Amino acid sequence: MDIFEGLKQKIKGQKIKIVFPEGTEIRVLGAAVRLGAEGLVDPIVIGNVDEVTGVADKNGLKTDGLTILDPATYPEFDQMVAAFVERRKGKATEDQAREILKDANYFGTMLTYMDLADGMVSGAVHSTGDTVRPALQIIKTKPGVSRTSGAFLMVRGNGQEKYIFSDCAININPGAQELAEIAVETAKTAEMFGIDPKVALLSFSTKGSAKSDEVAKVAEATKIAQELAPQYEIDGELQFDAAYVSTVAKQKAPDSKVAGQANVFVFPEIQSGNIGYKIAQRFGNFEAIGPVLQGLNKPVSDLSRGCNEEDVYKLSIITAGQAIMGK
């Protein structure tokens, strides 16, 4: 079954509340209306009611199925301010909190943190930093996870080809320990998508074919990840061709159980990860759904600003799926 059909069946009718802070953005509003009409999620759209309905009317969208919340008129704003000050423990005064929570991403993240919503999808307009910083500060990572990271589900040909790429979004230059943790969290994300993970830690070197600090970091991360999660097939350092192409794998890494069969690709740092996913998306015609943030206490997903309505729709389904699995 198509991965999205499976997820849709799980979330349909479950009344999972997803917050959309970018309520006046047509790609977001269109997806929210569609998700609500199909009974897949209960959308909460952030924005001034007149502005949101104005955009909807102009585009022939019905807003009946949406809850529209405006931070400026939100009746429980004082409680939210108090909860934020408590959560930030000395890092924000009440006056600062009142200012900060006017920001739609902070407001939406607080709704999620306070269990008034089950997850959040943003980033069609905002940069990744502005989208995820509230989640890092408020929702925070699960016990045992020190860093959140951003994975993409890469899909081509009606779902026959599916892979996970990470970290393409958050950690600029992770150390070996962090990279190992990212690899393990990405294996878990793969399982969520029904993929039996074979995890390759990518490099420009395969099994010592080049020597450098960058290569040593990936080799070290591989060792740590293997120790952290012996239940998964994890190997590195591997070049992309050794990880993916079986004939090349036979030559470059003949003893590897991952080389030539990898379906989870962990990049050594964000530059290669972000560039790599966009090349596969734009040259390779892969659909790139994400970044799905891994390891947070509640799901928050960050869109690329280059997304279309379908991307918002699909990432919201994944976010709702994460919410239901975390319940």
Ligand SMILES: CC(C)(COP(=O)(O)OP(=O)(O)OC[C@H]1O[C@@H](n2cnc3c(N)ncnc32)[C@H](O)[C@@H]1OP(=O)(O)O)[C@@H](O)C(=O)NCCC(=O)NCCS
């Ligand atoms: C994500 C990012 C914005 C965080 O940077 P930042 O806001 O400067 O982070 P700071 O170091 O000030 O930390 C802010 C808070 O987030 C937490 N944090 C930062 N990175 C984190 C991570 N990867 N996982 C979990 N928590 C994290 C910090 O612990 C801190 O929490 P605290 O305030 O409760 O102490 C930054 O790493 C970044 O810009 N990454 C690249 C984003 C990007 O442009 N991606 C490309 C497009 S997808």
Ligand SMILES: CC(=O)OP(=O)(O)O
């Ligand atoms: C994920 C990503 O690259 O986001 P953006 O394109 O918005 O920078």
